[in-house]
Amino acid sequence: MTDFKVPDNLRYTKDHEWARREEDGLLTIGITDFAQDALGDITYAELPETGRTLDTGEGFGVVESVKTFSDLYAPVAGEVAETNAAVEEDASLINRDAYGEGWLIRLRPQTEDAWETLLDAAGYRAVMESGD
């Protein structure tokens, strides 16, 4: 359990997604190392159109693995500013580099303090360890 990477500079959700605050104010969103490992080989990612607005917790896409699929939920409300075309082309990037090249979307958050609503690394580690 402790082997999974949980970078301290990111924020997280209990749905095993991560967010990174970029200099331009956008949040880059992906799924965690724990999530990619639990899913196994990820074969396909279905991502939203750019420009779509999402409410907090709204489903915005799906990642499919060999055995199952998993819905993606917006960690915060906002507008989809960009999606990762490379992941749509080759979803195994998520397995190989969940916090890097395997990012999914960039979101323009609706509110300034959205970031503060997310779990920090310690909070997410607690979620992982609770087996939720």
Next chain:
Amino acid sequence: MTSATRRLPLHDRHIALGARLAPFAGYEMPLRYGSTVEEHHATRTGAGLFDVSHMGEVFLRGPGALAALQQLVTNDVARLEDGQALYTVMCSPEGGIIDDLIVYRLADDDWLLCVNAANRDEDVAWIREVVGDAATVADESDEWAQLALQGPLARTIALPLLAPDLEDLPTFGVARARLGDHALLVARTGYTGEDGFEFYIPAAAAEPVLDRLLEAGEAHGITPVGLAARDTLRLEARLLLHGNDISRETNPVEAGLSWVVRMDKGPFIGRDALERIREDGVSRRLRGFVLEERGMLRAGYPLFKGDEQVGSLTSGGIAPSLDGASIGLGYVRVDVASEERLDVEIRGRRLPVAVTRKPFYRRDA
């Protein structure tokens, strides 16, 4: 993991090999060791080693065994000689598929039936009911481990370890052999679309046999393979999965399994029903599907022609040997079974699928 989930003889080895375990048919089974896709490719190009000890081993023994088996299954087991096996189904009187199985003739009074783990208890009860006191029915599933070694290098790895020499063991042949000090049954069967063997091993010998195979296979890239890749491999080869593609609710005619139903062999359970089904014609047929856009086919997804639902998928997944295309099996209404293209609905979206009757993957002969 519920307390009802049982462990297999090789449980500790799977942990040591880094398996991710998952409950399947009441057993804690290795789902994968690393990447499912890599395990799949290793089996297609080299050799994959599968623990399939969950499978049920049921023995029929005694002079009445052949006659009882002829009643029980749809294929003609009287064609078998000692050391030969065949694939068959056993049907209910209504023609529904109770299970699919491999029947091995070890001797004229000694037959091994390899049945699906999920159906084991139901199968054994049914077999006892059909066989009555015509033969002894012994459910020895807990006493046998089973390993499958599959792939183009399976023979290279296994043959030097086995005595006597099984170089000439044909496809669907079975022989008693020794691997080191351990007596086992070696069958040239499998569930991957590759050449290879299934080893029936007394449970106490499972660990040393596994160790020996892994050791001998190391130079040939032998790879432990979990259930997830077993599923992608069997699906590509269009091998059916009972509980998904066939069940008591499906009959062998619509499933494309008429080739295991031998009307000419004499009476058997389900024969009258199957004859009627043949005369009346089936209402649906099993077909293969290839998704023509990105996405993933899954069991249960509905199939459409235009606005009309004409069937649904019974299996779906990725085909690593077909460039990662998504493939599936399912039943469609007989009037659209010859269409080249239908639509599948995935989470509310309709996407085109090509319809095929052939295996998605066939190894080079």
